Amino acid sequence: MFPLIGNVPKNIKTNQVDFCCLFEKYLIIYQQLLTAALKRHQITIIDIARELNLSKSTVSRALTGHPKVSTATREAVLALAEKLDYQRNMIAFNLVTSKTLTIGIIVPEFVTSFFPQVIIGAQEAAAKAGYNIIVSQSNESYETEVANAKVMLANRVDGVLVSLSKETRNFDHLKIFQRKGIPIVFFNRVCDEMQVPKVVVNDYDGAFSAVEHLIQTGKKRIAHLAGPDSLIISRQRLNGYLDALRKYNQPIVEELIIPYDLTTGKVKIYVNHLLALKEPPDALFAINDPTAIEAMQIIKQKGLRIPDDMAVVGFSNDYASALMEPSLTTVAQPMREIGSTAVQLLLDQMDRDVANWKAVTRTLKAELIIRGSSRPLATAPPV
Structure with missing residues (x-):
């Protein structure tokens, strides 16, 4: 502890006296803060x-x-605990329980609102159970996803939620x-x-209802911008599209089905290709909303009316x-x-x-929401 400065001798110059007085005030403040810190007590379980x-x-x-x-x-x-502002000593807790109370989440992208919304649901559910979350994104890269998994292991997460990148075909980094x-x-x-729990929506039914709706509004040539074949959701939505056409005896035209790897910039190429066909489509079912939205912009730039x-x-x-x-009409x-269930x-x-462990x-x-980009059922011609 610093001693307080006593009376300053009268023979010291005025500027020295001012300096000493100022220094004495700082020391008094320092003493007060230090004393308060020493008196402060960290609340414990005891x-x-x-x-x-x-x-x-x-109590524990x-x-x-x-x-x-x-x-x-x-x-x-x-x-x-709340009244006393108790804060758990996480280092001690981790040593005793071998838990970090942390859940890791790996997602492929943050570009769309889908994954951020899933994460919000997951975070709310995790917080209610006393867990924090660590989030990383693979940017649709297998190599980055592998690195993400290593980060989660290094942080000793208690569990992990994963949505795969479009490139992922080997799962060794997740089997660890x-x-x-x-x-x-x-x-x-x-x-x-991997025989582990999964949370999905009924992609097949959602796609089927979307294409069925287009058929019921009188559309005859329905194109599909399909997702990467490596993703199960892409295959399920493609199957829903195909079965809806079959149910209503609509022809399946190969040139109207275009696989799309979700790479930025390719939608314009594919939509222009469809519009340049000798017999262009009169409707489009897209793998996701960002693809559909970009397609709408291109269609309007061509002077075409949506949905007519x-x-x-x-x-x-x-x-x-x-x-x-x-x-945009969409499947919600x-x-x-999804996040809270996971x-x-x-x-x-x-x-x-x-x-x-159970692999449930x-x-x-999934629910079809009909909006302005498809003709309302009330004005549709008979199928």
Whole structure:
């Protein structure tokens, strides 16, 4: 502790006296701050246990949501912890429990609103269970996805949620989690090769309903910008498209089906190709909303009317789809529910021994939302 400066001798010059007085004031402030810091006490489990007359182990279990702690006790502990501004010592907690209370999430991109919305749903569900999340994106790159997985392992996540990149065909980097006893759940873009929980929407039904709607509005030549064949969602949506055509005895025209690898800039090439056909399509079903939105812009630039000359339907109900002119008809996915459901499946796995892990698949409903980019049913000619 610094000693306080006493009286300054009178023979010292005025500027020296001013300096010493100023220095003395700073030292007094420093003393006060240091004293306050020394008096400050870091609240621990021991303090909460003493205040509530509980054991340390009971308080610890209450703070981690242990099922054997009564609701009344848990609420009392949490209320006092909040009142005292208790902060868990995560280093000590990790050493004792071998847990980090962290969930990793790997997604292929942040360009569309789909994955951010899924992450919001996952984060909300994780927070309710006392977990934090770490998010990384592969940018549709297999190599980056492998690097993402290594980061999650290095951070000792308790579990991981994954949606695959369009390039991923080898899954060794994800099987490591299983070998280490770290539960993994796939969502949206899933891997059939690994027997783990998955969360998907009914892509087949969603695509079928979209194409059925176009047929019922009188469209005869319906094109499809399909996604990468490596993705199960692409194959499911393609099958829904094909079966809708078959049901209504519509011809399947190969030149109207264009595989699209989701690379930026290619939509313009493909749409211009379709419009240049001797018999161009009168409708387009796109693999997702960003593709449909870009296609709409190109169609309008060509002077064509939407939906009269060419109707357009997307998939996912991206935020921008309702802002287009005309607004985009789309198949809505329950984005936040996908995230929250994936977290719940992950938490279920965490509560089980590895030998009792279950490879369940949750299929959520996709819903057709009819907007201005396809002719309303009331004005449609008979099929």
